[in-house]
Amino acid sequence: MGKTSGAISAGHPKTAEAGARMFEEGGNAFDAILAAMCASCVVEPVLSSLGGGGFLLAHEQDQSPVLYDFFTQTPKQRRTDSEFYPILADFGTVTQEFHIGRGSIATPGVVKGLFEAHLELASLPMDVIVAPAIELARDGVHVNTMQAQIFDIVEAIFVASEDSKALYGSARNDRALLGEGEIQKNPDMANLFEALAKEGGELFYEGDIARLIENDSWDHGGHLSMADLKEYRVEKRTPLRVDYARSHFYTNPAPSTGGLLIAFALELIKTAGFRDLSFGSKDHVERLSQIMALTNKARLDAALVDGVEQAQLKMLDQDFLQLYRKEIYGRPTALRGTTHMSAIDKHGNAASLTTSNGEGCGHILPTTGVMLNNMLGEEDINPHGFNQWPTDTRMCSMMSPTLLLRDDGINVALGSGGSNRIRTAVLQVLVNLLEFGMNLEQAVAAPRMHFERGLLNIEPGYPQEALQTLNEHVPDHKVWDSPNLFFGGVHSVRANFNTGRFDGVGDFRRGGAAIIIDEHMDAS
Structure with a gap:
């Protein structure tokens, strides 16, 4: 089988490779x-x-x-006797409290997602994937x-x-x-990947790994049981779509x-x-x-029907507003550390994945090399105190894997890590592409801003004249000394099916990398 022309970008060179x-x-x-995703x-x-x-977010050629x-x-x-306690993460200028312990673990979905997507979308066997x-886990990576x-x-x-x-x-x-520069190895994880490739995802959700998770959880103050794992399902959803001029935006x-x-922001920008x-x-x-300030207000239900922006909110149809109210309100929300990867190929397939x-x-789960998540340790999902989350409920997220499918034959896959900054990072790259006519590299590299809780954070690079006007309408703003991972990592790829050319950009803010494969040339 010969090479497939395509492009991939991700948050680490080895992930992209x-x-x-x-x-x-x-x-x-x-x-x-x-x-x-496995390498990440x-x-x-x-x-x-x-x-x-x-x-x-998956787009098969000629399919929705x-x-x-x-x-x-x-x-x-x-359970009421969970192992759950706070630690402080040190961001240099500030510290942030997170909660860890086995009582912070929610039912994981990555392995189930890997196998379901592989069954329905992939062309290579799992052992190849x-x-x-x-190899990275066994041989090590710097x-x-x-x-x-x-x-x-x-x-x-x-620690x-x-x-x-x-x-x-x-x-x-x-x-x-x-x-x-030090070597990071994980031989137990290498063994686990080999076992999964041979035995399938059932190993993790119904077999020995599932029993290991349950025993480790219940012996040490966790909530997870075999029932949580066995009954976990991947949910296939129709993406949210916004038509924007001759472009079609799809997202989570x-x-x-x-x-x-x-x-919501794109509707305002129209x-x-x-x-x-x-x-x-x-x-x-x-x-x-x-626009960022208005979108921030719309995060609260009351802001959708109140305030001086009512006229602008009317541009969104009532079905959209009702979906927002019905689906978002009351669900636990995770705003945590993330990474993103995007891929596109010559056949018109495009994939955007955030994890x-x-x-x-x-x-570390014994013998597996895997550290399970701490999604239940998010303060935002526990406004009335920790361990008050609704049971057996899919958590929602700011993660926004995105596709931009254009009538002119140019398709883009993108997304970002960065918790609350994901939406503004992705939005700004889209605006740079659609409104300012930038190429992909320019759109990702351009300085960004992020508005939240009354404070506008701004990367350097904007003209001083523009920043001076902010004193009038956003007096509470902070200009950073340098670009920063705070503003997301929009790892993106683009295919021009008119010319057969691929582009890829790994966002430098988060150590990103991109690789283009041409079936007639070596990788570049």
């Missing part, structure tokens, strides 16, 4: 995205895990896109600058137990995690929130567009910050 290998093997975009569990362990959850929701589910039972991850920085932030989680310290502890400093629908908020403005102008900065492990529960 795993996907590119599938193109080299003659696989499609879905083979590539699944191989990349090895090389991006704080952000991605077989014990976490995620979303895949489909959203695979394999995000975490709250357990069926809630997991092979790069197995910790790069970005992963070392992330380890520093969540050090308190990854919370002896098993985690043994796996991720530094050989240079017994009080620290792996540093830049309710019950998750991020896609709805991006769509009327209050940017095409008469130049990027970085004072009018651009002012209008974008206003998360929260920050991790602090323990």
